[in-house]
Amino acid sequence: MGRRSRGVNHAAQMSREAGGSKDSQKHRRQHWSEFSRFTARIGHTLETVNEAEDWMLEFFVWFLVAGAMKPGSLANYRASLSVIQGMAGQDMSRSTRSRDLQLELRDRHGRHRARTQQEFNDLLAAAQALDNSVVHVIRLMRWLGLRMREALMCGKSLEAWRDLILQGDLRLPIERGAKNKRPRRTEVLANHVDETLEAIDAAVVYCRDRDFELVSGCHDDLKSAKSRLKSRFERLPMRRELSSHSLRFTYAVDFANAALDRGIPPVDVLTQLSDRLGHGPSRVKMILEVYCWQIRHRFPEKIRLPSDFVPKQRTKNLQTSTTGRPDDQSQGNGAAPRRRGRRSGRRFQVNHGGKGTTHKSY
Template sequence: MHWSEFSRFAARIGHTLEAVDQAEDWMLEYFVWFLVAGAMKPGTLANYRASLSVIQGTAGQDVSRSTRSRDLQLERRDRHGRHRARTPQEFSDLLAAAQAFDSSVVHVIRLMRWLGLRMREALMCGKSLETWRDLILQGDRRLPVERGAKNGRPRRTEVLADHIDETLDAINAALAFCRDRDFELVSGCHDDLKSAKSRLKSRFEQLPMRRELASHSLRFTYAVDFANAALDRGVSPVDVLTQLSDRLGHGPSRMKMILEVYCWQIRHRFPEKIHLPSDFVPRKQTKDAALSATSHPEDRSASHEPANRRRRPARGRRFQTNHEGKRPRQKFF
């Protein structure tokens, strides 16, 4: 989706991209400023840049240097103080209010709270409920989250060890509710995902679920419970943050953000001065690591190409054909 928008933008400025590797740094930078001019929020803009960077990296190009927020002096998303974890009483009151208002919303709220799901993930997880139930009954606490995952990145959440019964009950109740509704927990007026999401947001506003206790507070509640339980078991603080970052779908390298954002209420449980691996300067990857499609994503984050490498201009190549004996370009579509 993000690449399609970028390629349409490139066509508007006179550069029809027939292959991914025809995109140049200046095009990506112009596209970023085009999105900024359209008043795109910093968090959404970061998602766009990350998607394009992954696509270009897969094609063998490193665009991380040309589209970094710091270099472009872009506004950073302020996540601090926006949400907090709910107390058990606040969560009980929320469920009671939702039950009296709209029973379908109750299932979404319970799944978000006990599995740390994003709103979109909970909204689209109906067809995964049976798989989750079977995994839990088999003793597996790691559950795959594939539908609705942010930027299409599948992840695996984890059932809280002290709340397995509550989680299983929430999954069974949601499954019984949506089984005869084509596995849809919330349905919109136009029978599509967009209208279903709009209806769910409207219900959240009416409950009310706003500001520090908006829907994302349910993920904060999951995060605080996960971190507290892990620390109580004697897991090292760095490992706790690594695991929590992975379970929340941010990958294993966003530990500093997890500590400052999701765990700000229990910051006192972590060392005052904690040296996190994410604070280190990333090491340079080798050519093989950058090109390997089967290597770990962290090993492919940097490119083997030098920063000052100039690419051939896209203009003038748009109508080139592949001659006999030459390797054809890799098409995106």
């Protein structure tokens, strides 16, 4: 095994230790492999992750920029390298910050939008004429705000969801297909309980005799089922701003409008919505700017949304969700939230001209 191959294997090991979905780990390995190939072309073969230096990363970023890489893809490359190096004890994120390098920032606004009711009805009609299994996936994505993978794998959870709704519990656990294997709980829209129950009942009847699989691929595995579903989506009016992700946008807008109509404070609305969509409480700013851009006028013009926002723990005055029940975001015992202390400095080795220099990161 050559030196560069050993370096790529080391990066793959760091990526596995960092965790994440299989796709995320795969992309990290690919990005590091391209970086390693680039450094070899300029005369520096990396045998380990720790041999990378700041100037190599900066040169690689400018190499990608010169190749007309889009800001979003460039950000993904830098994030992959940062994760791998972080696991190896390096912190070189400062050397490739967009602000320092004056790079163009990615624009995440306006790519998707919520569907109107007529657009949703037209989509269902087209899907029914194409493939009945796709109809059930589309309805579940729209009424529960599911990702495509979550809707594809939710067959065995349908009956449990129906029982919970009939018992009056509108918070449904998403345990199969969740991003990065992080279980979450979505919420049935209070104004659309009947539509949601109808969609779940129809899906149960459809997949009960199919081993509770809504879509089956040619090789009887998840990968082929996902490929088949994607090919069906491409044949439907599900492109660009009205791609499959627009169904989650539709759910998000309906959830936010219902919560605001109930008089829930705007910050709490965004916190709850971030939780229901599976993004966690720290992504409220993104939820406002991306998922709720169509109803931005309903939120205050100036709203304090720090990127590290953490919702308050449960107090005597409980915040209510759109179902009218206490918000499940709050933790039960009323204890003050624990704050994560400052990390102790980690030492890592960086090679400059063959000499080892010890640095400390915080």
